[in-house]
Amino acid sequence: MAMNPIQFQPGLSMPEFFERYGTEAQCAAALEQTRWPNGFRCPRCEGTAYSRVRRRHHTLYQCCACRHQTSLIAGTLMQGTKLPLATWFLAIHLISQAKTGLSSLALKRDLGVSYPTAWLIHHKVMEAMVEREARYVLDGQVQIDDAYLGGERSGGKAGRGSENKVPFVAAVSLNEAGRPRYVRLTPVAAFSREAIAEWAKTTLRPGSTVYSDGLACFGAVTSADCTHQPTVVAGRKPRDVPEFHWINTVLGNLKTSLSGTYHAFGFQKYAARYLAAFSYRFNRRFDLRALPTRLLIAAVRCAPRPQRVIRSAELHC
Known part of the structure; x- marks a missing residue:
């Protein structure tokens, strides 16, 4: 059997x-190039002249025009960190190259930091x-399905009504x-026509043809100027x-x-984050070597997220 070129691509090796x-020094130089690819730009006045x-x-x-001082990590996802840049770069590399994902516990061991620190970096x-995945809009032929994270609790509600299941x-x-080209995995409040209509307007390009298993709420994709093609699969x-x-x-x-x-x-x-992490790697699967660089760019362009915001899981970049 021929090897799958996507699965067997080399990626970026540890050496x-x-x-x-x-x-x-190498990490600082790479971060400076990523943040200011065309040279320094003052975040306050857009000045280009500076001193170190x-x-x-x-x-x-320090900007020579307005005297504003900034650092490489100010205004980025890494703002306020006390960790070396090398630790952040290694974390970004490991997370990007792990095909099936990487747990915070495994990240803790690889980075040599405490579990709370690894968990915070990971999230x-x-x-x-999450921010980068929100930019993807699906078009053309689109297959959709209802799915859930979590299982039924002992003594709780059964089936789709279980309080421990998160619909997406x-x-x-x-x-x-x-x-397949792109995938989107999006948590929703419920599988209702209102929720699906809102999802469709932000996820589907008008004119797309959507194929579903006939769940009634999926008919709401027509509100986003899409065509709905249901196929009843009951029992199959x-x-x-x-x-x-x-x-x-x-x-x-995803389940595996x-x-x-x-x-x-x-x-x-935290469902949105874990689903976005899976989607992020899947949607960029054709160039595994470029993933660390692309994820570094995403981290630089993402606004600072202190621990209180990360743990609230209410706001995204």
């Missing part, structure tokens, strides 16, 4: 990573992923050859419904990823 970003002010642990950039990076819409757009197994092959494959991969990586996490609070 290559340390050759590029093995020192604090040396501090014991870091360097400040900050996933916040950047799984959607995958197909290319001209009928293969996924293998007996080839027209939904790719959405079922994506959901199967979550169950194989995480023992447990707060479904109600």
